Amino acid sequence: xxDDRFNLRWVSERHLRIGLGDDMTNETQxxxxxxxxxxxxxxxxxxxxxxxxxxxxxxxDPLTLDVGAAEDAVARALEGLGAMDEGPQRGVExxxxxxxxxxxxLEEMSRLLGLSSAEIVARHTGATYSVSFIGFAxxxxxxxxxxxxxxxxxxxxxxxxVPAGSVGIAGEQTGVYPRATPGGWRLIGRxxxxxxxxxxxxxxxxxxGDEVRFVPMGLAAFEAAMAARTEGAR
Amino acid sequence: MNAVRVIQPGMMTTVQDLGRPGQSRLGVARGGAADALSxxxxxxxxxxxxxxxxxxxxxxxxxxxxERAAVVAVTGGVAEVEVTRSGGSGGGERxxxxxxxxxxRSGDRVRVGPVRRGVRAYVCVAGGLExxxxxxxxxxxxxxxxxxxxxxxxxxGDVLAIGDDVGVARAEGELAAAILERAxxxxxxxxxxxxxxxxxxKVILWVWSMTFLVESNSDRMGVRLxxxxxxxxxxxxxSGRMISEGMMHGAVQMPQSGMPIVLGVEHPTTGGYPxxxxxxxxxxxxLGQCGPGRAIRFAKVDHATARGELAEFEARLNAEVPGR
Numbered sequence: 001x002x003d004d005r006f007n008l009r010w011v012s013e014r015h016l017r018i019g020l021g022d023d024m025t026n027e028t029q030x031x032x033x034x035x036x037x038x039x040x041x042x043x044x045x046x047x048x049x050x051x052x053x054x055x056x057x058x059x060x061d062p063l064t065l066d067v068g069a070a071e072d073a074v075a076r077a078l079e080g081l082g083a084m085d086e087g088p089q090r091g092v093e094x095x096x097x098x099x100x101x102x103x104x105x106l107e108e109m110s111r112l113l114g115l116s117s118a119e120i121v122a123r124h125t126g127a128t129y130s131v132s133f134i135g136f137a138x139x140x141x142x143x144x145x146x147x148x149x150x151x152x153x154x155x156x157x158x159x160x161x162v163p164a165g166s167v168g169i170a171g172e173q174t175g176v177y178p179r180a181t182p183g184g185w186r187l188i189g190r191x192x193x194x195x196x197x198x199x200x201x202x203x204x205x206x207x208x209g210d211e212v213r214f215v216p217m218g219l220a221a222f223e224a225a226m227a228a229r230t231e232g233a234r
Numbered sequence: 235m236n237a238v239r240v241i242q243p244g245m246m247t248t249v250q251d252l253g254r255p256g257q258s259r260l261g262v263a264r265g266g267a268a269d270a271l272s273x274x275x276x277x278x279x280x281x282x283x284x285x286x287x288x289x290x291x292x293x294x295x296x297x298x299x300x301e302r303a304a305v306v307a308v309t310g311g312v313a314e315v316e317v318t319r320s321g322g323s324g325g326g327e328r329x330x331x332x333x334x335x336x337x338x339r340s341g342d343r344v345r346v347g348p349v350r351r352g353v354r355a356y357v358c359v360a361g362g363l364e365x366x367x368x369x370x371x372x373x374x375x376x377x378x379x380x381x382x383x384x385x386x387x388x389x390x391g392d393v394l395a396i397g398d399d400v401g402v403a404r405a406e407g408e409l410a411a412a413i414l415e416r417a418x419x420x421x422x423x424x425x426x427x428x429x430x431x432x433x434x435x436k437v438i439l440w441v442w443s444m445t446f447l448v449e450s451n452s453d454r455m456g457v458r459l460x461x462x463x464x465x466x467x468x469x470x471x472x473s474g475r476m477i478s479e480g481m482m483h484g485a486v487q488m489p490q491s492g493m494p495i496v497l498g499v500e501h502p503t504t505g506g507y508p509x510x511x512x513x514x515x516x517x518x519x520x521l522g523q524c525g526p527g528r529a530i531r532f533a534k535v536d537h538a539t540a541r542g543e544l545a546e547f548e549a550r551l552n553a554e555v556p557g558r
Contacts, residue, residue, distance in 0.1 A: 010537055011428050011482075011509075011512065012426050012428075012482060012484070012485075012512035012514075012537070012540075013426055013514055013515065013537040013538075013540035013541045013544075014515055014541075015482050015512070017479075017480075024477060036259065047255050047256065048255050048256050048257070048258045048264070049258060049259065049480075050258040050259065050480030050481070050503050050504060051259055051480070052477070052478050052479045052480050052504050053477050053478060053479075054477055055479055055480065056480065057258075057479065057480025057481075057482065059255075059258075059482065062515045062540070062541050062544055063541075063544060063545060063548060065541065067537075133259070133504070134259060134260050134261045135258075135261050135478065135480075135502070135503045135504030136261060136478075136502045136503060136504050136505070137261050137377065137378070137502060137503075138260060138261045138262045138375070138377070138378040138380075139260065139261055140261050142478070142504075179378070179379060196260075196261075196378070197380075198262075198368045198369050198375070198378065198380035198381065198385075199366075199368060199380070203260060203262075203369060204260045204261070207259075207260075208259065
């Protein structure tokens with residue numbers, strides 16, 4: 001059911017998938033953001049919703065779910081959905097150190113891409129990215145907008161430990177690891193900013209729809225910022 | 235002091251409640267007790283609200299000392315429960331019930347043995363355990379490293395305060411044990427089918443007909459399955475990865491390895507592998523009790539049946555061991 005801007009499909013006895021397009025386009029992404037904004041105002045037993053590139057997954061409490069009423073409420077909320085009502089976008093700057101140990105894969109990438117390290121950094125910091133959505137792990141932002149010439153294959157053998165704040169590239173994606181984890185992205189820099197902190201009022205530094213720029217910082221400034229963080233945690 | 239002290243944390247013991255729903259847009263899955271039924275039932279036995287925080291032990295049980303008198307219940311996977319008295323007069327040990335409330339005195343230790351059936355056991359204490367509320371919940375997110383006690387599993391010597399929201403403990407031990415027996419340890423998980431484009435129909439047939447074994451690298455994030463007999467590599471290659479989508483607790487994912495992963499309570503909120511089925515809410519507690527070597531298969535139910543069987547289960551639960 002639905003109009004031509006969206007379709008609704010129950011994917012479990014308690015999950016309704018709102019499809020907003022077949023391809024990852026800017027228009028579809030903006031429709032996802034707008035849909036989420038509208039869903040926040042719906043009170044039809046919605047327990048949670050998960051935005052992605054082309055869809056929003058809505059979870060209901062199966063004990064109180066009235067299928068017809070839920071579909072109606074969601075369809076009503078999405079009525080006349082356009083790309084125009086996504087609201088103001090925030091601009092967020094992320095300070096990144098691309099020097100020395102912070103960017104262990106820069107040299108190798110330079111060989112693979114035929115660009116100097118300085119050119120890679122200039123292109124990475126020169127672009128504006130958009131947060132498609134936060135997903136996979138707490139505070140992990142799916143960023144779109146990586147310049148095509150920076151696209152590079154993942155590491156053949158993933159690292160067993162990638163430090164929190166690492167900035168990496170994998171395929172046509174770039175992103176920041178919010179937490180130390182194993183990972184196969186090629187690491188070009190590191191931010192001292194804490195991307196996710198559950199004790200903050202806004203735990204995630206980034207939210208869907210944000211416009212993101214990476215701003216270069218020197219190694220000395222990075223180390224000072226990391227030291228200040230440790231100090232603050234004491 | 236009104237507290238519980240960890241004498242032995244076993245393999246992995248964490249503070250859990252019923253999780254933090256509503257945070258998926260920040261990449262945070264609901265989390266909470268992997269077997270929410272056992273935590274709720276344990277809380278009901280000791281007179282707590284369903285969502286009070288308790289301890290979730292994994293495989294090896296654990297041992298905990300009470301620094302004041304309290305009412306306790308151990309639920310979840312089946313395990314021996316013993317109460318021992320540390321030193322002083324009136325020492326010795328006594329057997330305590332599984333799935334029934336019992337009283338401990340100040341200085342008593344509750345020892346939960348290895349989990350014989352299932353994989354996770356729960357200790358609920360009248361008053362609930364105190365831990366900082368983080369994003370609306372006291373539950374520990376192992377994947378995120380927050381919540382519970384400093385976002386980690388418990389260690390020897392850790393101390394958790396006991397809350398003072400104490401209700402009336404219940405005596406329905408046998409009923410509670412029967413509820414858990416029925417709900418947690420069968421080898422069939424009811425699930426709803428999904429249309430997954432790009433997945434070979436042979437693979438779908440295989441998922442619905444195969445008896446799988448649970449792999450040892452299963453955890454709160456996902457239950458990994460192994461089954462014989464599908465020419466998986468070839469048939470799955472066509473599916474590849476799809477555009478990342480929102481994921482749900484209980485989703486049966488088919489990664490390229492060809493072996494299904496059933497997403498657990500701390501699942502990644504989005505993922506790019508095709509999903510062929512989703513375990514029904516009524517069997518999510520049983521999923522949380524799936525440990526290494528357990529044989530399981532999926533039984534297809536439609537959405538209305540899945541909701542109906544959950545409603546029936548809850549009605550009987552509320553009649554037999556009412557909530558607060």
